[in-house]
Amino acid sequence: MIEIENVRKSFGTLEVLKGIDLTVNKGEVLTVIGGSGSGKSTLLTCINGLEPINAGKIVVDGTEVHAKSTDLNRLRQKIGIVFQQWNAFPHLTVQENVMLAPRKVKGMPKAQAAEIASKQLKHVGLGDKLDVYPGRLSGGQQQRMAIARALAMSPDYMLFDEVTSALDPQLVGEVLDTLRLLASEGMTMICVTHEMKFAREVSDRVAFFHQGVMAEIAPPADLFGNPKDPELQKFLAATH
Numbered sequence: 001m002i003e004i005e006n007v008r009k010s011f012g013t014l015e016v017l018k019g020i021d022l023t024v025n026k027g028e029v030l031t032v033i034g035g036s037g038s039g040k041s042t043l044l045t046c047i048n049g050l051e052p053i054n055a056g057k058i059v060v061d062g063t064e065v066h067a068k069s070t071d072l073n074r075l076r077q078k079i080g081i082v083f084q085q086w087n088a089f090p091h092l093t094v095q096e097n098v099m100l101a102p103r104k105v106k107g108m109p110k111a112q113a114a115e116i117a118s119k120q121l122k123h124v125g126l127g128d129k130l131d132v133y134p135g136r137l138s139g140g141q142q143q144r145m146a147i148a149r150a151l152a153m154s155p156d157y158m159l160f161d162e163v164t165s166a167l168d169p170q171l172v173g174e175v176l177d178t179l180r181l182l183a184s185e186g187m188t189m190i191c192v193t194h195e196m197k198f199a200r201e202v203s204d205r206v207a208f209f210h211q212g213v214m215a216e217i218a219p220p221a222d223l224f225g226n227p228k229d230p231e232l233q234k235f236l237a238a239t240h
């Protein structure tokens with residue numbers, strides 16, 4: 001499980017996380033919504049130790065992420081992260097791209113990495129694209145490749161940062177379907193998204209961020225059906 005305790009994070013004089021408290025349980029799907037600049041991406045990058053924090057602590061399965069003694073490379077193997085865009089290596093096939101991390105980070109033999117890559121690419125519906133070069137994929141297929149790449153490390157947690165935001169509207173659905181599939185399989189996920197319908201349907205809880213504060217957190221029926229925070233009410237009125 002992921003335990004976030006009074007986490008503060010600043011960039012220079014700008015405080016972007018102002019004391020976040022949040023626990024994400026095993027098997028839970030948490031969606032994070034909120035306006036641009038509210039600290040959503042920063043939270044994800046702090047969770048997997050890409051960014052240091054200024055106060056508080058983040059504990060993943062008993063390991064404090066920002067403790068000096070923590071082996072971040074090892075910790076990151078259990079936390080997959082997928083961003084808005086991932087630039088695959090253009091001269092490697094889709095399968096070779098997905099094999100890279102298991103080969104380099106885990107030192108996995110080539111045949112085993114190839115098998116895992118093939119399995120995860122089938123999992124996200126790209127079983128017929130193994131030998132294709134990434135440049136030939138649509139945006140939605142590229143995002144699914146990025147998800148397969150993260151899954152190839154057998155993570156216990158997946159963090160998704162607006163993975164559909166750069167896509168043409170007609171390609172959003174196939175990527176959300178992949179996230180739905182992972183959720184139905186019991187993956188523990190934190191999804192930053194603008195897709196309110198997705199948040200409503202898939203999340204166990206939804207967290208609303210506003211100016212570095214988690215202003216509200218509740219199951220989707222409550223958060224969308226009976227929003228209490230005035231900023232959340234405004235946000236929802238503007239997005240519906």
Ligand code: ADP
Binds near residue numbers: 011035041
């Ligand atoms: P969100 O994902 O909710 O849009 P972010 O977490 O990306 O918000 O950013 C929160 C605030 O932190 C914004 O004001 C942004 O400009 C600032 N910020 C994010 N990353 C950096 C950085 N590496 N250096 C300086 N400021 C940053």
Ligand code: MG
Binds near residue numbers: 042
């Ligand atoms: Mg962001």
